[in-house]
Amino acid sequence: MADQPVSRYDLLVVGGGSGGLAGARRAAELGATAAVIESHKLGGTCVMWNASSHAEFLHDHADYGFEGACARFSWQSIKNKRDAYVSRLNQIYRNNLDKAKIHTIQGHARFTGDPEPTVEVSGRKYTASHILIATGGRPSTVSDEDVPGASLGITSDGFFELESCPKRSVIVGAGYIAVEMAGILSSLGSTTSLIIRQGGVLRNFDALISSNCTRELQNSGIDLWKNTQVRSVHKTDSGLKIVLATKDPEDKDVEEKTSSIEGVDCLLWAIGREPNTAGLNLGQMGVDLDSKGHIVVDEFQNTTRKGIYAVGDVCGKALLTPDEAIKSWGKSSVKTYTTSFTPMYHAITTRKTLCVMKLVCVGKEEKVVGLHMQGVGCDEMLQGFAVAIKMGATKADFDKTIAIHPTSSEELVTMR
Amino acid sequence: MAALYSRSRLKLLLRSALHLSNRTLTGSGGKFDYDLLVIGGGSGGLACSKEAAQLGQKVAVLDYVEPSVRGTKWGLGGTCVNVGCIPKKLMHQAALLGSAVKDAQKYGWQIPQPVSHDWATLAESVQNYVKSLNWGHRVQLQDRKVKYMNMKGSLVDDHTVRCLSSRGKEMTVTARNILIATGGRPKYPTHVPGALEFGISSDDLFWLKETPGKTLVVGASYVGLECAGFLTGIGLEATVMVRSIALRGFDQQMSRLVTDYMQGYGTRFCWDCVPKKVEKLPSGLLQVTWTDSRTGQDHQDTFNSVLWAVGRAPETGTLNLQQVGVELDGDTRKVMVADDERTSVPNIYAIGDIAQGRPELTPTAIHAGKLLARRLAGLSSQLMDYSNVPTTVFTPLEYGCVGLSEEEAERRYGKDKIEVYHAFYKPLEFTVAERDSSQCYIKVVCERDGDQKVVGLHFTGLNAGEVTQGFALSLRCGLSYAQLRDSVGIHPTCAEELTKIYITKRSGLDATVTGC
Numbered sequence: 001m002a003d004q005p006v007s008r009y010d011l012l013v014v015g016g017g018s019g020g021l022a023g024a025r026r027a028a029e030l031g032a033t034a035a036v037i038e039s040h041k042l043g044g045t046c047v048m049w050n051a052s053s054h055a056e057f058l059h060d061h062a063d064y065g066f067e068g069a070c071a072r073f074s075w076q077s078i079k080n081k082r083d084a085y086v087s088r089l090n091q092i093y094r095n096n097l098d099k100a101k102i103h104t105i106q107g108h109a110r111f112t113g114d115p116e117p118t119v120e121v122s123g124r125k126y127t128a129s130h131i132l133i134a135t136g137g138r139p140s141t142v143s144d145e146d147v148p149g150a151s152l153g154i155t156s157d158g159f160f161e162l163e164s165c166p167k168r169s170v171i172v173g174a175g176y177i178a179v180e181m182a183g184i185l186s187s188l189g190s191t192t193s194l195i196i197r198q199g200g201v202l203r204n205f206d207a208l209i210s211s212n213c214t215r216e217l218q219n220s221g222i223d224l225w226k227n228t229q230v231r232s233v234h235k236t237d238s239g240l241k242i243v244l245a246t247k248d249p250e251d252k253d254v255e256e257k258t259s260s261i262e263g264v265d266c267l268l269w270a271i272g273r274e275p276n277t278a279g280l281n282l283g284q285m286g287v288d289l290d291s292k293g294h295i296v297v298d299e300f301q302n303t304t305r306k307g308i309y310a311v312g313d314v315c316g317k318a319l320l321t322p323d324e325a326i327k328s329w330g331k332s333s334v335k336t337y338t339t340s341f342t343p344m345y346h347a348i349t350t351r352k353t354l355c356v357m358k359l360v361c362v363g364k365e366e367k368v369v370g371l372h373m374q375g376v377g378c379d380e381m382l383q384g385f386a387v388a389i390k391m392g393a394t395k396a397d398f399d400k401t402i403a404i405h406p407t408s409s410e411e412l413v414t415m416r
Numbered sequence: 417m418a419a420l421y422s423r424s425r426l427k428l429l430l431r432s433a434l435h436l437s438n439r440t441l442t443g444s445g446g447k448f449d450y451d452l453l454v455i456g457g458g459s460g461g462l463a464c465s466k467e468a469a470q471l472g473q474k475v476a477v478l479d480y481v482e483p484s485v486r487g488t489k490w491g492l493g494g495t496c497v498n499v500g501c502i503p504k505k506l507m508h509q510a511a512l513l514g515s516a517v518k519d520a521q522k523y524g525w526q527i528p529q530p531v532s533h534d535w536a537t538l539a540e541s542v543q544n545y546v547k548s549l550n551w552g553h554r555v556q557l558q559d560r561k562v563k564y565m566n567m568k569g570s571l572v573d574d575h576t577v578r579c580l581s582s583r584g585k586e587m588t589v590t591a592r593n594i595l596i597a598t599g600g601r602p603k604y605p606t607h608v609p610g611a612l613e614f615g616i617s618s619d620d621l622f623w624l625k626e627t628p629g630k631t632l633v634v635g636a637s638y639v640g641l642e643c644a645g646f647l648t649g650i651g652l653e654a655t656v657m658v659r660s661i662a663l664r665g666f667d668q669q670m671s672r673l674v675t676d677y678m679q680g681y682g683t684r685f686c687w688d689c690v691p692k693k694v695e696k697l698p699s700g701l702l703q704v705t706w707t708d709s710r711t712g713q714d715h716q717d718t719f720n721s722v723l724w725a726v727g728r729a730p731e732t733g734t735l736n737l738q739q740v741g742v743e744l745d746g747d748t749r750k751v752m753v754a755d756d757e758r759t760s761v762p763n764i765y766a767i768g769d770i771a772q773g774r775p776e777l778t779p780t781a782i783h784a785g786k787l788l789a790r791r792l793a794g795l796s797s798q799l800m801d802y803s804n805v806p807t808t809v810f811t812p813l814e815y816g817c818v819g820l821s822e823e824e825a826e827r828r829y830g831k832d833k834i835e836v837y838h839a840f841y842k843p844l845e846f847t848v849a850e851r852d853s854s855q856c857y858i859k860v861v862c863e864r865d866g867d868q869k870v871v872g873l874h875f876t877g878l879n880a881g882e883v884t885q886g887f888a889l890s891l892r893c894g895l896s897y898a899q900l901r902d903s904v905g906i907h908p909t910c911a912e913e914l915t916k917i918y919i920t921k922r923s924g925l926d927a928t929v930t931g932c
Contacts, residue, residue, distance in 0.1 A: 380911045404816065406502060
């Protein structure tokens with residue numbers, strides 16, 4: 001073992017995801033020798049969300065004068081195209097790495113006990129002056145000890161392997177992944193229930209977003225179970241039986257209520273994600289982890305061990321809570337502006353959705369420190385505002401900006 | 417706005433200014449019927465009147481729609497609400513849904529063919545929505561205690577307006593300040609035989625009860641292109657006749673991308689052609705003869721409708737402006753205004769499409785109207801800033817922009833002093849849908865030196881309006897290329913591509929985005 005040749009690089013990257021690839025490519029551009037270690041393929045995209053958006057638009061077609069636009073959805077067809085697209089992306093990423101002369105090493109990496117930080121993959125050793133850990137995260141799971149039958153469910157990884165649209169879906173979780181999965185499945189034709197532990201979804205987002213999203217979910221036909229947890233899961237002839245317990249925290253006298261959902265063909269756990277650090281053998285490396293297993297880093301991505309860095313989901317995010325502004329600046333210094341409206345797209349549709357927007361400003365000059373919104377088109381609206389906010393835009397800057405008409409984004413520069 | 421007034425005008429101004437200060441001392445109520453009288457209930461007029469009323473002024477609005485050549489009329493709200501932005505965007509949306517149906521099939525939706533479009537359903541829904549907006553505006557005026565009169569206004573003197581109703585009822589009102597916001601109307605090429613008798617304009621298109629059918633759109637302004645675009649999108653045969661260039665005044669590279677996309681989309685183009693005459697055939701179809709200015713040859717074809725989109729003219733004809741001393745521009749016939757929207761008569765103002773040198777856009781009229789109201793109430797001295805006004809052309813492939821075109825930047829700074837960053841990107845939505853993204857493009861024009869301040873930003877793609885708004889704000893805050901590149905992208909969106917551009921035109925390198 002001691003005699004085994006160790007391949008040396010300037011930069012060794014463990015994990016070929018967004019962070020890892022970006023790091024490796026940039027290093028190579030700057031003249032460094034680099035290698036990327038990846039144990040799987042490069043991951044999925046939001047192609048499924050586009051498919052479900054079409055579902056909503058198809059409902060609106062008749063209102064806009066289209067006759068005959070009733071449709072059935074073929075899951076197999078979209079899965080094939082999505083998988084093909086993802087494969088193409090994998091190939092493009094691979095080509096990009098090859099063009100940049102970055103070595104790709106297939107396999108699982110583990111740190112060895114060598115004095116100089118060294119990584120072993122399938123019996124071969126690699127080292128570098130700089131090692132970047134970018135192994136990302138994976139969906140959290142519930143053990144069968146905690147919830148009997150939990151392993152009968154899938155996670156978001158399993159969602160992308162589904163061969164057909166589930167008839168009856170039950171999603172557990174209140175974060176954005178749970179909300180997105182529930183929305184997609186429901187629009188594509190699955191009768192969907194969403195189980196959440198507390199009273200609303202997206203609790204880590206601004207309260208306006210949380211309450212609006214919870215309401216819109218219910219309006220769209222998703223069966224929302226608040227203050228509910230899964231107690232057990234059973235396999236029956238007609239599908240899964242999910243046993244639930246509901247307890248309203250406001251009502252101390254009422255007992256916990258037990259219910260069940262039967263005939264379920266898809267139980268999806270979307271209860272959180274955890275960092276992929278367990279298999280790395282980081283224990284004796286001097287790389288500190290937090291209580292959840294995230295790698296602790298400073299603002300330069302340094303870990304607690306010199307020469308080892310970490311980036312991306314494996315580090316954990318500093319979640320921006322909506323009350324942070326008040327905590328930092330004091331309640332009297334914080335001013336919020338909100339608006340809600342029905343986008344003009346819905347002027348002639350029977351189906352309606354709401355758009356909500358909020359600006360969080362601080363200080364006398366009303367510097368904008370937070371912008372939150374939900375509604376049609378918000379994904380494309382936000383980028384330009386993010387740039388401006390980073391530049392230190394104030395409410396006055398917003399007000400002086402001329403609107404583009406007719407759009408939804410103009411509402412952000414015409415708030416009173 | 418230099419040398420606006422002649423010597424005699426200056427004397428008149430001075431005299432009027434003294435006169436004005438005397439009048440303000442006496443206050444409103446006793447002296448005049450209103451503090452502010454607004455002629456024109458469109459984007460600018462309504463915004464100014466509502467703001468002024470809210471600030472305690474006594475305000476009245478006169479709105480009157482002269483029927484179009486074809487007899488089309490509409491209610492309160494002006495061009496934007498009735499025959500512009502609103503119905504245009506809804507019809508554009510209908511066209512987008514038409515494309516979405518085709519895309520949906522690639523996304524796994526099995527739709528029994530064929531899907532057809534019914535004009536009457538769309539038109540009725542749009543017209544009903546516009547009427548609800550007319551009503552909404554009336555209610556708003558009432559709530560703000562603005563007096564609304566559906567009457568045609570003309571000036572008697574600098575404080576007096578004659579009002580005439582459609583039934584011939586006449587009255588006179590006086591006001592301390594008068595705002596002219598009567599906007600514009602589509603021009604007809606009256607030198608083309610048959611143009612008036614057989615053609616329609618954007619005033620008529622949105623109010624048609626029956627489908628316009630196979631349509632010839634004459635004119636390649638944004639009005640012409642947007643109309644041809646949505647007509648194509650809902651399944652009609654549409655042709656655009658272009659005299660020389662499309663989207664005059666806009667960045668011409670971007671203009672070409674817009675029209676290239678439209679050609680791939682199915683809109684036909686007759687480049688370098690001018691109409692010669694329009695005749696009606698016994699079948700009811702319109703026969704159009706035109707000349708190809710490259711060859712000098714004449715051509716003919718038949719259409720169900722001919723839509724004139726050859727420019728707009730200001731509504732100043734019946735206002736009696738010149739007799740009262742309000743000067744008009746010699747070429748455009750629009751009202752001459754100073755930086756504070758004042759005309760050559762000190763208590764008469766003009767905003768919106770009627771004012772010389774102003775963008776013909778709703779948001780600038782609204783903004784100018786509100787600022788004017790605040791100045792008139794004595795609460796502010798802030799003037800309207802007309803620079804870096806963002807806009808979006810809602811053609812099938814939308815085009816959003818703010819700041820200078822590349823040509824204008826070259827003219828102002830010199831080619832050596834600017835750096836143009838650009839990228840051809842592919843929206844994720846186009847991938848599975850197998851759509852051609854060759855015209856999806858981003859261009860950021862910057863100063864070459866120092867921070868590389870951004871002077872112009874251009875984007876073609878989906879949701880261009882929604883993408884551009886925030887960047888317009890950033891430009892106003894002094895955006896530099898470095899700040900743009902330092903921004904973290906929102907993924908996966910089209911907007912994030914703006915934070916990733918790094919290839920310059922100068923380098924000559926391939927500007928196609930290749931993934932992260």
